[in-house]
Amino acid sequence: MQDAHKAQPTTSTRTPRGARSQTPDAAAAATQSVSVRRAPRAGRHVPDAPADADVAGIAITSARRVVDATSGIRKIDVVRYHERASRVLLPHLRDRPVSLVRAPHGLAGEMFFQRHATRAPIPGLTQHEGLDPGHPPLLTIDSEAALVGAAQMDAIELHTWNARAAEIERPDRVVFDLDPDPALDWDCMIEAAAMTRALLRELGLEAFCKTSGGKGLHIVVPVVPLTPETGWEDVKAFARAVAQRLASDAPTRITATMGPEHRKKKIFVDYLRNARGASTVVAYGVRARPGMGVSVPIGWDELAQTTGGAHWTLHNIDERLATVGKADPWAGYARVKQRVTAELTIGLEESGR
Numbered sequence: 001m002q003d004a005h006k007a008q009p010t011t012s013t014r015t016p017r018g019a020r021s022q023t024p025d026a027a028a029a030a031t032q033s034v035s036v037r038r039a040p041r042a043g044r045h046v047p048d049a050p051a052d053a054d055v056a057g058i059a060i061t062s063a064r065r066v067v068d069a070t071s072g073i074r075k076i077d078v079v080r081y082h083e084r085a086s087r088v089l090l091p092h093l094r095d096r097p098v099s100l101v102r103a104p105h106g107l108a109g110e111m112f113f114q115r116h117a118t119r120a121p122i123p124g125l126t127q128h129e130g131l132d133p134g135h136p137p138l139l140t141i142d143s144e145a146a147l148v149g150a151a152q153m154d155a156i157e158l159h160t161w162n163a164r165a166a167e168i169e170r171p172d173r174v175v176f177d178l179d180p181d182p183a184l185d186w187d188c189m190i191e192a193a194a195m196t197r198a199l200l201r202e203l204g205l206e207a208f209c210k211t212s213g214g215k216g217l218h219i220v221v222p223v224v225p226l227t228p229e230t231g232w233e234d235v236k237a238f239a240r241a242v243a244q245r246l247a248s249d250a251p252t253r254i255t256a257t258m259g260p261e262h263r264k265k266k267i268f269v270d271y272l273r274n275a276r277g278a279s280t281v282v283a284y285g286v287r288a289r290p291g292m293g294v295s296v297p298i299g300w301d302e303l304a305q306t307t308g309g310a311h312w313t314l315h316n317i318d319e320r321l322a323t324v325g326k327a328d329p330w331a332g333y334a335r336v337k338q339r340v341t342a343e344l345t346i347g348l349e350e351s352g353r
C-alpha cells in the first residue's frame with residue numbers, strides 16, 4: 001500500500017463516461033495494474049501471457065480482447081493503428097511529455113490517467129527525470145516501438161504537453177479547447193471556431209484546427225518564445241485574454257467560464273489547457289470513448305464539412321490517412337514562427353472589458 005500511495009500523484013482514474021476522480025484507492029489499483037507485469041528486457045516487452053501477435057517487434061497479448069463493444073474494436077486494432085499511423089503521430093509526440101489514458105479492461109472497465117513513470121515502465125517510452133519536481137519521471141513517446149508498446153500496455157489516449165522535454169519551461173503552442181453544450185448544433189461549433197480563428201488572425205497569429213475525436217474541436221497556435229523569460233504564465237494569460245475577448249464579443253454564444261451552468265446553449269472556450277502540466281489529446285490520437293473517435297487535423301476550408309468532433313473514428317480513419325499522405329492540412333505548421341507578447345495580452349484585456 002505504501003508504494004501505491006507513493007505513486008498516487010502519478011495516476012488518477014477516469015470512469016468510462018469521462019468523469020474524473022483521484023482517490024488513493026484508484027491510484028493503488030492503477031499502480032497494481034501496472035506492477036504485476038514483469039520488467040522489460042532490453043527495451044522489449046516480456047509479457048506474462050503468451051503473445052498472440054508480434055507488431056513492430058513488440059509481443060502483443062490479449063490481442064483479440066474487445067476494447068469497445070460499441071464498435072467492436074479490439075486491442076490489436078488499436079495496436080495496429082499505432083503502427084500504421086506512426087508516421088503522422090510521431091512528429092506530434094516526439095519529445096513532448098505525454099499523459100496516457102489506459103484502459104486495461106476496455107472502455108467498460110476502469111481507466112487510468114497516467115502522467116508519470118510507474119515502477120513497471122512501459123517498454124520503449126523515454127523517461128525524463130526531474131522535469132516535474134517531486135514526481136517520478138515524465139514520459140515521451142519517441143519511436144514506433146514506443147507507440148506500439150503503449151498500446152500493448154492498454155494506453156488508448158495519448159495527451160501531450162504544450163512544450164518539449166528539452167525546453168520544458170518554454171511552451172511552444174497555445175491550445176484552445178472548444179466544448180459545446182450537448183444541446184447545440186454542430187454549426188455553432190463551426191461558427192465559434194471560425195470566430196476564434198478570425199480573432200487570432202486580427203492579432204497576426206496563424207492557427208490550426210483539429211477535431212477532438214470526442215465532442216469538440218481544438219485550435220492550436222504554434223508560438224516561439226519571445227524571450228527566455230516568456231513562460232507558462234505568459235502564455236496562459238494570453239490564452240485567457242483570447243477566451244475572454246471571444247466571450248465578450250459573442251456573449252450569447254461563447255463563454256470563457258468553466259462549468260455546465262455557464263455553458264447553457266453556449267460553447268466553452270477552455271484556455272486552461274495552457275497551464276504547465278496540462279495536456280491535450282495528440283493529433284491523430286485515438287479516444288477511449290464508445291465509437292473510438294480519432295483527433296484529426298483539418299484545413300480551415302474543411303471545417304464546414306465536418307459533422308462533429310468524432311467525424312473520424314478508427315473505422316474511417318484510413319481514408320483520411322491516405323489523403324494526408326498527399327496533402328497535409330497542417331503542412332505549414334512547422335514553418336510558422338510567431339510570438340505572443342505581453343502587449344497582445346494587454347491589448348486584448350483592455351478591448352475585452
Ligand code: ATP
Nearest residue numbers: 012013014020113159212214215216279280281309
Ligand atoms: P471533447 O472534445 O469531448 O471535449 P477533449 O479532448 O477536449 O474532448 P477531455 O477528453 O474531456 O476533452 O479531456 C480534457 C483534458 O483533461 C484532457 O486533455 C486531459 O489532458 C485531461 N484529463 C483527461 N482525463 C483526466 C483525468 N482522469 N485526470 C486528469 N486530467 C484528465
Ligand code: MN
Nearest residue numbers: 177178179216
Ligand atoms: Mn474539449
